[in-house]
Amino acid sequence: MITTVPPVPPPSHPLLRLRLAPHGTLPRRLDGAWWPRSYDLLAELPPLLAALPRAWGHIASVTVNSAAWSAAPGRMFVCNQVVRLRRAVAPHAPNTVVLLAPGHGRWDLLVVPPDITEEEAGPLMTAAVDDRARDRQE
Template sequence: MTSASSSPSPLPAPREVRLRLAEPTRFGRTARRIDGAWWPRSDDLARELTALLGVLPRAWGRISSVLVNGDTWPDCPEQMVIAGQTVHVGHTDSPTAPHTVCLLAPGRGRYDLLVVPPATAQAEADLLMERAVTQGA
């Protein structure tokens, strides 16, 4: 088992995390299958995930597990320590979700984010992120 510390290198400031979230319903969840869109700056999942989890809404609760596509993120630790908490990272090879990340929060639910590849051009990324939060991808 491999693990990564949350402090191997400086993290992006929260304002630098490129994240758009869909509006929650009155029950606190979105009525969509996609809860938002995330545009990481690199393929370094340990670094990017640490920054992402640091800016999620408090209402989502503590994320304890993350499920990523193994083809998209082949080099990721099985667990990470983020803000003193262990986060388990699992892989899926589902062909239906190659560009999503699933975040699990005990007692709160599951949150699915569309992942825009890091090398995507700004205009295309903006369009993909807007569609994800307005149309549910």
């Protein structure tokens, strides 16, 4: 007997474009790279937080560059938890998002601009998590 299985529909949301640096003992300037699909923080943040390692704990606070992201409330409900959204002008690191988890730590992710091509984004994401690339730049 042959059973026909209906085709699996494509995911309703595209895959998250995230690369995290390998865990190490030395501090890093960047802990990973995130390539969102837009500057709509309300749409982009929930999938990012849901995909983070459980070892990072509950992300209670997210700080983004106020010049880059669309307006958002001061708090939002993500993954059954309240997350505080902070907007700051970060001249020293304009393309980062800072994630804070009380008792667990702080993680800084490079934000790759959503409007660049895959060919441009790939090397940026690799360099953000690759110690050898970072050592060559310093």
